[in-house]
Amino acid sequence: MAEKFTIYSSVQSQWVGVMLLALEEKGLKANVDYDVKEITLSTGDNFAPEYIAINPNGTVPSLTAPSLSKPIIESADILRWIDSRGTKTLVPEDEKRSKEILELMHSPSMTTNLILFQARDPAEMEVKKKSGWNGFLEGRQARLEKELAAQPEHPFYVSKTAENLGITSLYRAKVGPEHEGLYHMTDEMYRTMAAGLDKLESLIALPFAAGSRVSEADYNTVPWLAHAMMGADTPVTAIQDFGPLERLIQKTVPDFKIGPKTRQWWSNVAKTEAFKKVYPVLH
Structure with a gap:
């Protein structure tokens, strides 16, 4: 056993x-x-x-x-x-393609924290300040400060507390000129995200991400896209609705669209039993 x-x-x-x-x-x-x-x-x-x-x-x-x-x-x-437990089933047919997809989806430049926490202008910032993400950041900050007080020299708590405070302090502050740097950075990051999704479109093999069967390439991409859609306020049961995510990115890149190969891939992978069990709703 x-x-x-x-x-x-x-x-x-x-x-x-x-x-x-x-x-x-x-x-x-x-x-x-x-x-x-x-x-x-x-x-x-x-x-x-x-x-x-x-x-x-x-x-x-x-x-x-x-x-x-x-x-x-x-x-x-x-x-x-x-x-590796039993017969391997998630090894990609095209390992080079799969490696490129994994590197893209896990790259820092594609972080979905952009969608969850950042803003491009005062109106977006005000919405974020009133959202549940504000409480999420504060909860993390409180725990980090507690642990830092107990271990003030611990390198993880020193760096992570400062990192989290960087965005939390902007949520705490009245929306004003000090947010301009965030707006500029966020706008540039949306351009990078759009380019990354265009690259994903070019990499997808069909019917699945790296060939004719489901592999690690699919299961490392599904969570990214599901989370991005959720963060863009897609109704969580609207598994096939890319509209909210597209409109969010289009504010920076007006002609952006989720490509036809990505749409077909998503439709294909959404029919798998694993997807149905793990993603009955977006999260």
């Missing part, structure tokens, strides 16, 4: 989707094949010293197992480890 492992998951985490899709694809069951430890991001549970000992980056997901010398803390690596 295969060893039981532990996953560190969160309903609030984008990249947990990679792991959950892999678990469904392999037919593995919670409490039978693995245990689940839920991490609440909005209260900074991922910054607790106990979790930092598992994942020094303070990110979710993570995976531990008796046979592992150390935890696996990158979602793409977690998928590969899960896929």
